[in-house]
Amino acid sequence: MTATGYALRSSPEDFVVIEEPLYPPSGQGGHTFVYVEKRGRTTEQVVRDLARAAGVSGRDVGYAGRKDRHALTRQWLSLPGVEPSEALRFELRDARVLEATRHEHKLKTGHLRGNRFEIVLRGEGTEGLETLRARAVELERRGMPNRYGEQRFGLDGDNAERARRMLETGKAPRDRRAARFLLSALQSEVFNAVLAERLEEIDSVELGDVARVEQSGGLFWVDDPERDRARAAAFEISATGPIFGTRMRAPRAGVAELEQRIFDRFGLPALESLALPRGLRARGGRRALRVRPEALEIEPLESGAGLRVRCGLPAGSYVTVLLETLVGATRDAGPRSRSSDGPGEPRVSSG
Numbered sequence: 059m060t061a062t063g064y065a066l067r068s069s070p071e072d073f074v075v076i077e078e079p080l081y082p083p084s085g086q087g088g089h090t091f092v093y094v095e096k097r098g099r100t101t102e103q104v105v106r107d108l109a110r111a112a113g114v115s116g117r118d119v120g121y122a123g124r125k126d127r128h129a130l131t132r133q134w135l136s137l138p139g140v141e142p143s144e145a146l147r148f149e150l151r152d153a154r155v156l157e158a159t160r161h162e163h164k165l166k167t168g169h170l171r172g173n174r175f176e177i178v179l180r181g182e183g184t185e186g187l188e189t190l191r192a193r194a195v196e197l198e199r200r201g202m203p204n205r206y207g208e209q210r211f212g213l214d215g216d217n218a219e220r221a222r223r224m225l226e227t228g229k230a231p232r233d234r235r236a237a238r239f240l241l242s243a244l245q246s247e248v249f250n251a252v253l254a255e256r257l258e259e260i261d262s263v264e265l266g267d268v269a270r271v272e273q274s275g276g277l278f279w280v281d282d283p284e285r286d287r288a289r290a291a292a293f294e295i296s297a298t299g300p301i302f303g304t305r306m307r308a309p310r311a312g313v314a315e316l317e318q319r320i321f322d323r324f325g326l327p328a329l330e331s332l333a334l335p336r337g338l339r340a341r342g343g344r345r346a347l348r349v350r351p352e353a354l355e356i357e358p359l360e361s362g363a364g365l366r367v368r369c370g371l372p373a374g375s376y377v378t379v380l381l382e383t384l385v386g387a388t389r390d391a392g393p394r395s396r397s398s399d400g401p402g403e404p405r406v407s408s409g
Contacts, residue, residue, distance in 0.1 A: 063181040063182045063183065063184075063389075064179040064180065064181045064182075064183055064364065064365070064385055064386075064388045064389070065179065065180045065181050065388065065389045065390075065391045066177070066179060066378075066381065066388045066389065066390050066391060066392070067128050067129065067390055067391055067392035068178070068180050068391045070097045070098050070128060070129050070130045071130050071178075072177065072178035072180070073126065073128065073129035073130065073175075073177055073178075073392075074129065074130050074131070074175065074176040074177070075125055075126055075129055075130075075131040075132070075133075075173050075174075075175055076131070076132045076173060076174045076175075076176075077122065077123070077125070077131075077132060077133040077134060077170055077173055078170060078171040078172050078173060078174060078370065079122065079134050079169070079170055079171065080122070080169045080170050080171050081169070082159075083134075083159040083160065083161040084160070084161050084162060085159055085160055085161075086160050086161075086162070087160050087161045087162030087163065088138060088139060088160075088162070089120075089136045089137065089138050089139075089160065089161050089162065089163060089164055089165075090136065090137050090138075090140045090141070090142050090145055090158055090159065090160055090161070091134050091135070091136050091157075091158070091159050091160070091161045091165060092108070092134070092135050092136070092137060092145050092148075092155045092157070092158045093132065093133075093134055093155070093156045093157035093158070094108075094132065094133060094134075094135055094150075094153055094154070094155055094156065095130070095131070095132045095153065095154055095156055096125070096130075096131055096132075096133075096150075096152060096153035097129075097130050097131075097152045097153070098127065098128065098129075098152050099127060099151070099152050099153060100124065100127045101121055101123075101124040101125050101133065101135075102124070103151075104135070104150065104153050105119045105121065105135065107150045107151060107153065108135060108137060108148065108150070111148040111149070111150065112137045112139075112140045112144075112145070112148075114137060114138060114139070114140075118137070118138050118164070119135055119136065119137060120135060120136035120164035120165035120166060121133065121134070121135045121136070121165055121167070122134065122165055122166070122167060122168060122169045122170035122373075123167065123168070123170055123373065125173075128392035128393060132156070134165060135165060136161065136164050136165035138164065142158035142159060142160060143158070145158040146158050168373065170373050171372070171373065172352075172370055172371050172372040172373050172375075173370070173371060173373075173377075174368070174369070174370045175367070175368065175369055175370070175371065175377050176366065176367075176368050177366070177367045177368075177377065177381065178359065178364060178365070178366055178367075179364050179365045179366075179367065179381070179385065179388060180359075180362065180363065180364040180391075181363055181364055181389075182363050183365070183385055183386070184386070185385070187356065187358060187365075190356050190365075190384060190385060191356055193383075193384060194351075194354045194355075194356055194384060197351055197354060197380070197383065197384065198350060198351055198352075198354055199261075199293075200260065200261040200348070201260060201261060201293065201296065201348030201349055201350050202348060202349060202350075202351060202375075202379065202380050202383050203253055203257060203260060203347070203348060203379060203383065204253070204345060204346050204347055204348050204349045204375055204379075205250050205253055205376070205379045206246035206247075206249065206250055206376065206379075207376035207378045207379050208378070209376075209378070210242070210243055210246045210376075211243050211246070211247065217239065217240050217243030217244075218240075218243040218244045218246070218247040220240050220243075221240040221241050221243055221244035222244060222324070222325065224237065224240055224241070224335060225244075225326075225333075225334070225335075226325075228333070228335050229335065230335035230336075230337070230338060234337050234338070237335065237337070237338055238338065241334075241338060241340060244324070245301050245302055245303070245340070245342075247324070248300060248302055248320060248321070248324055248326070249299045249300060249301060249345055251320045251323070251324070252299040252300060252316070252317055252320050253299050253347055255316060255320070256297070256299075256316075256347060259297075260296075260297070260347045260348040261290055261291060261293075261348065262287050262290050262291070262297070263280045263283060263286050263287055263290045263295065263296075263297045264280065264283060264297070264311075264312060264313055265280060265281070265283050265310075265311045265312065265313075266279065266280060266309045266310030266311030266312060266313040266314060267279070267280040267286075267297045267298070267309055267313050268280075268297075268298050268307050268308075268309050268313075268344050269286060269290070269295045269296065269297055269298065270295060270296050270297075270298050270344065270346050271294070271295055272293060272294055272295060272296060273294070277298070277307060277344055279309070279310060280297075293350060296346040296347060296348050297346070297347045297348075298344035298345055298346050298347060299317075299344070299345055299346075299347050300317050300320075300321075300342070300344065300345075301342050301343045301344065301345050302321065302326060302329060302332070302340065302342050303329065303332070303340035303341045303342020303343065304329060304330065304332055304339075304340060304341060304342060305341040305342055305343075306329060306341075306342030306343060306344065307343075307344060308329070329342070345374075349371065349372050349375045350372075351369045351370065351371060351380055352369060352370035352371070353368065353369060353370055354367075354368070354369040354380075355367070355368040355369070356384075365385070367381065367384070
């Protein structure tokens with residue numbers, strides 16, 4: 059797709075992320091859910107500040123997913139044994155507690171429905187507004203590629219290569235969290251490679267596919283392609299790609315052959331004999347090849363050249379991939395710096 063002159067994240071206010079929780083706090087229990095707005099800080103940094111303010115360990119602070127640093131974001135976190143009225147008075151650096159409500163248990167990773175985004179793209183593009191709006195309609199109909207964004211692979215883009223060396227040598231970083239980041243980058247790169255081979259058919263399924271039921275998340279093997287292609291066209295089901303691991307459900311027929319070719323390209327052993335450095339596990343799974351953006355809107359800016367894009371995305375998908383699919387390549391104007399969230403920058407995603 060033709061590159062554009064759009065700039066992304068010229069200021070934190072140009073990149074707004076609002077978390078959509080999986081469930082609301084109940085109003086009672088031994089934990090307090092706090093709704094925090096932060097600007098220019100990682101979730102991990104805010105976690106440390108909250109822990110100090112509450113007098114608890116950082117390990118006791120719960121959150122559903124990390125949010126972008128170079129952005130204005132709102133998300134829920136949880137604290138044990140803190141009065142909601144006390145939490146509302148916490149003084150935090152470049153962050154504030156907007157709401158505080160009791161709940162029965164700690165907020166766990168993954169306990170979110172998705173995120174809503176309001177993104178400002180500044181500059182001049184190569185395509186008109188009506189063309190982009192027509193493309194947005196098509197993305198809502200067919201879905202967007204569920205590719206992992208570049209942020210997944212670290213600031214220097216070498217996380218996946220470091221993971222390959224880790225598997226070859228059996229030597230992992232002492233920091234197990236860092237080792238898991240590296241492994242997930244390689245899993246993501248393999249998935250992206252499979253997706254690239256099937257990009258033109260992400261709204262269809264093939265014999266032997268492991269398909270995902272959109273409403274329930276359940277998986278099944280496609281044995282009647284004609285029937286299931288109609289379901290895929292109606293966005294009832296979607297084909298999936300591999301997140302390699304020892305318990306990954308493998309496809310069948312031609313789809314299995316395609317994925318094996320990709321595994322061979324990356325030098326991966328047979329999954330049943332996959333050996334990982336001590337302390338690491340890779341159970342694996344399946345990831346849908348596409349996701350559907352919700353309420354995707356594009357408007358011209360009120361002043362100056364550029365666009366305002368609003369949408370919702372399910373957890374784990376990348377808004378940068380949506381923007382690339384919609385308008386082409388963008389220039390990230392945000393500060394380029396290493397964060398404390400692990401190897402490279404935290405992801406710009408819906409997780």
